[in-house]
Amino acid sequence: MIRFQSYLELILNLLYIVFRKIFHKSHPYAKSADNVFCQTCRAYFDFTIALNKCVVIFFSKQIRRDLGPPSPYYIIVRSDSEAGPLEETNDPTELIDDREYDTVVASAMHVTKRIQNVQHVAIIQPYIKWGPRKSATTPELMLQEAEALVRSLPKWNIELSMKVPVETLDKRQLFGSGKLEELKETLRARQEAGTPLTCVFISKGTLSYGQKLTLEQTFRLPVMDRYSIVVQILRLHAVSMEAKLQVALAELPYIWSQVKDQEGSSKGSGRIFLSDSQRQMLQLRERKLRHELTMIRSHRELLRNRRRQKNFPVVAVVGYTNAGKTSLIKALTEEQSLQPRNQLFATLDVTAHAGLLPCKLEVLYMDTVGFMADIPTGLIECFVVTLEDAMLADVIVHVQDMAHENCTEQRAHVERTLRTLMRNGERSLAPERIINVGNKVDLVADPTAVTNKANESSQDGRLHLVSSHTLHGIHELLLEVERRVLQVTGRQRMVIRVPMGGQEVAWLYKNAAVTETAADPSNSERLLVSAVITEAKLQQFRHLFIRNRTAG
Ligand SMILES: Nc1nc2c(ncn2[C@@H]2O[C@H](COP(=O)(O)OP(=O)(O)OP(=O)(O)O)[C@@H](O)[C@H]2O)c(=O)[nH]1
Numbered sequence: 187m188i189r190f191q192s193y194l195e196l197i198l199n200l201l202y203i204v205f206r207k208i209f210h211k212s213h214p215y216a217k218s219a220d221n222v223f224c225q226t227c228r229a230y231f232d233f234t235i236a237l238n239k240c241v242v243i244f245f246s247k248q249i250r251r252d253l254g255p256p257s258p259y260y261i262i263v264r265s266d267s268e269a270g271p272l273e274e275t276n277d278p279t280e281l282i283d284d285r286e287y288d289t290v291v292a293s294a295m296h297v298t299k300r301i302q303n304v305q306h307v308a309i310i311q312p313y314i315k316w317g318p319r320k321s322a323t324t325p326e327l328m329l330q331e332a333e334a335l336v337r338s339l340p341k342w343n344i345e346l347s348m349k350v351p352v353e354t355l356d357k358r359q360l361f362g363s364g365k366l367e368e369l370k371e372t373l374r375a376r377q378e379a380g381t382p383l384t385c386v387f388i389s390k391g392t393l394s395y396g397q398k399l400t401l402e403q404t405f406r407l408p409v410m411d412r413y414s415i416v417v418q419i420l421r422l423h424a425v426s427m428e429a430k431l432q433v434a435l436a437e438l439p440y441i442w443s444q445v446k447d448q449e450g451s452s453k454g455s456g457r458i459f460l461s462d463s464q465r466q467m468l469q470l471r472e473r474k475l476r477h478e479l480t481m482i483r484s485h486r487e488l489l490r491n492r493r494r495q496k497n498f499p500v501v502a503v504v505g506y507t508n509a510g511k512t513s514l515i516k517a518l519t520e521e522q523s524l525q526p527r528n529q530l531f532a533t534l535d536v537t538a539h540a541g542l543l544p545c546k547l548e549v550l551y552m553d554t555v556g557f558m559a560d561i562p563t564g565l566i567e568c569f570v571v572t573l574e575d576a577m578l579a580d581v582i583v584h585v586q587d588m589a590h591e592n593c594t595e596q597r598a599h600v601e602r603t604l605r606t607l608m609r610n611g612e613r614s615l616a617p618e619r620i621i622n623v624g625n626k627v628d629l630v631a632d633p634t635a636v637t638n639k640a641n642e643s644s645q646d647g648r649l650h651l652v653s654s655h656t657l658h659g660i661h662e663l664l665l666e667v668e669r670r671v672l673q674v675t676g677r678q679r680m681v682i683r684v685p686m687g688g689q690e691v692a693w694l695y696k697n698a699a700v701t702e703t704a705a706d707p708s709n710s711e712r713l714l715v716s717a718v719i720t721e722a723k724l725q726q727f728r729h730l731f732i733r734n735r736t737a738g
């Protein structure tokens with residue numbers, strides 16, 4: 187493979203092109219930029235992205251030999267902005283079933299299509315013992331969360347879990363030599379005692395290429411970090427094409443960071459070495475994925491506008507993964523098709539579910555992807571598209587798992603993430619838009635003590651205790667949702683007296699949520715219509731009917 191050693195070499199090559207342009211205008215081998223494969227030459231072009239988005243394509247040594255003339259390289263330089271229209275991906279499934287990509291991702295992340303295969307996992311939870319970078323959570327809870335992640339993958343068995351103190355998580359070697367030898371011995375002893383191990387899960391956001399290489403060489407087992415385990419779970423749970431494409435996009439920053447680490451590391455090569463054509467494939471893949479997701483985003487926008495037109499108030503249900511968001515929506519809407527699962531990241535698609543408030547106003551509840559601490563932002567960013575809908579909701583219900591030991595930390599993490607998301611969004615995180623819900627109280631021995639503690643640390647008002655299983659507190663929560671929806675959307679409940687059989691009733695049915703009609707006991711020609719109506723619609727009603735009537 188040929189690489190430019192210096193700018194001087196590049197300049198010489200550019201001069202060479204000019205020279206060729208003048209004297210040899212149409213060389214048969216000089217193909218246009220994006221033409222990666224040259225059939226005529228029966229060989230490949232090496233290509234790379236270099237210097238200011240310039241795509242530089244040049245022939246390999248082999249081709250130069252075939253070409254004969256003593257010229258150095260043929261290069262074609264073209265700026266990215268000149269690139270032709272993006273190849274349309276008519277069938278996005280091609281992006282999901284791509285064998286060439288599968289090889290790359292399997293070697294970079296150990297992520298595999300054979301998720302359903304049995305795995306025997308050893309979990310190692312590194313934690314910083316003291317200092318400013320010490321986690322607010324205990325090592326025991328961190329390990330529990332790591333175990334819950336592995337349990338979310340069916341047929342993945344936890345054979346061993348350990349907590350290991352470290353000074354810092356960023357050293358080139360995660361564990362010191364002594365500790366590493368100790369861990370190697372523990373794993374070896376387990377294997378010899380008959381416990382098969384197929385991989386080691388180091389519960390750290392992302393391991394650098396160097397860290398992973400050392401660990402794999404020492405343990406002689408594939409090593410995974412949180413990012414790759416979460417991607418594995420997301421792959422398993424992604425149902426819609428949108429979710430699948432988002433997961434696919436979430437994998438790319440990880441692969442690139444490993445490649446970058448590898449290039450920067452003096453240690454060995456070859457493990458996830460990417461050929462130039464594989465790099466090109468990844469770049470093209472990223473463009474296609476972004477293109478597809480942009481189309482999905484505009485489709486979402488369309489749906490959002492339609493919903494707005496229909497004037498349904500929207501209530502987004504957000505929270506830490508496994509807190510019970512799907513279960514709560516099921517309890518609020520009584521929709522039987524919803525399937526809560528005791529798995530992390532069970533829900534990957536934002537879905538809307540219609541429900542009735544006690545005043546009979548129809549609202550849409552949006553189920554969302556759960557949050558989780560220590561997940562690199564690159565992974566979450568891909569799901570921001572789906573969360574955008576949630577952030578535009580009228581009211582946000584933040585569900586918390588009261589039975590979880592780490593409830594307070596989980597709550598703080600979700601609040602932090604919401605604030606970040608809001609910063610980029612159109613709407614502010616005003617306290618009246620947030621309802622805090624403490625779920626799973628049926629599992630808590632002393633709910634009052636838990637509530638008092640939670641309310642003390644709460645920034646956004648009181649916590650509503652519910653159980654999505656026993657339905658305890660659900661009616662009170664519905665009343666609270668109703669109060670907030672009416673407040674935030676400027677709706678009011680009213681009883682309007684209208685003529686029996688007049689146009690007014692039809693108009694109200696069309697433009698407001700009519701909850702009840704009854705004959706007026708004091709006037710047999712009148713009807714009492716109870717409705718929930720926005721201020722704007724009320725003005726319109728007055729303008730259309732009351733003013734006209736007065737004028738008449
Ligand atoms: N005991 C009890 N279990 C609950 C309650 N609410 C939810 N669960 C259980 O908690 C687990 C997770 O529930 P889900 O509703 O899937 O949680 P989620 O927040 O939607 O999870 P993700 O979509 O994975 O982020 C399931 O096993 C539920 O049965 C509750 O009020 N009481």
Ligand SMILES: [Mg+2]
Nearest residue numbers: 511512532533
């Ligand atoms: Mg869910």
